Amino acid sequence: MFASTQVTPDYFSQAPYRFSATTVVDSTPEKIFNVFEDAQSWPQWAPPIQKVDWTSEKPYGLGTTRRVTMVGMVGDEVFIEWDYPKVMAFCFTHSSSSLVESFAERYELVPMADGKVQLTWTMAMTPKGLGKLSLFLSKPFMGLGLSWMLGRLKKYIESH
Numbered sequence: 001m002f003a004s005t006q007v008t009p010d011y012f013s014q015a016p017y018r019f020s021a022t023t024v025v026d027s028t029p030e031k032i033f034n035v036f037e038d039a040q041s042w043p044q045w046a047p048p049i050q051k052v053d054w055t056s057e058k059p060y061g062l063g064t065t066r067r068v069t070m071v072g073m074v075g076d077e078v079f080i081e082w083d084y085p086k087v088m089a090f091c092f093t094h095s096s097s098s099l100v101e102s103f104a105e106r107y108e109l110v111p112m113a114d115g116k117v118q119l120t121w122t123m124a125m126t127p128k129g130l131g132k133l134s135l136f137l138s139k140p141f142m143g144l145g146l147s148w149m150l151g152r153l154k155k156y157i158e159s160h
Helices: 009-013 029-037 130-159
Strands: 017-025 049-054 065-070 073-083 087-095 100-111 117-127
Touching: 009 087, 009 100, 009 117, 017 130, 029 100, 029 117, 029 130, 073 100, 117 130
Parallel strands: none
Antiparallel strands: 017 117, 049 065, 065 073, 073 087, 087 100, 100 117
């Protein structure tokens, strides 16, 4: 595993590559957080994810850790924000890829007047080495992929 540079929440406004998508979910923030805490749910809506293993015990919060096995990569993560049921964010501490300097995701939930929740997913990253070229070339598709997976997350939440 290669060490990744850990980041703080301000990274989401400073990272060289940032992608964000927003949707409205017919659910409650608490139910959405229950899905986030369920290791088996992640591979159901995010196809690149094959397995999630929490390496910290419940209750989860700031500093919680987990390992995520994805297609072609494994990432060890630490949660840098956890304000149940409003926001959670994590970043890599280590990655099996030497092409990742920093990587982080943030999920923000805002209750709406109609009882639904506005969910915003932000992904931020700093590649290194050949990862810079790879991300530069795939940049036009990253936002589309994020929106597609967020749509899958919305369907998963609303059906459970």
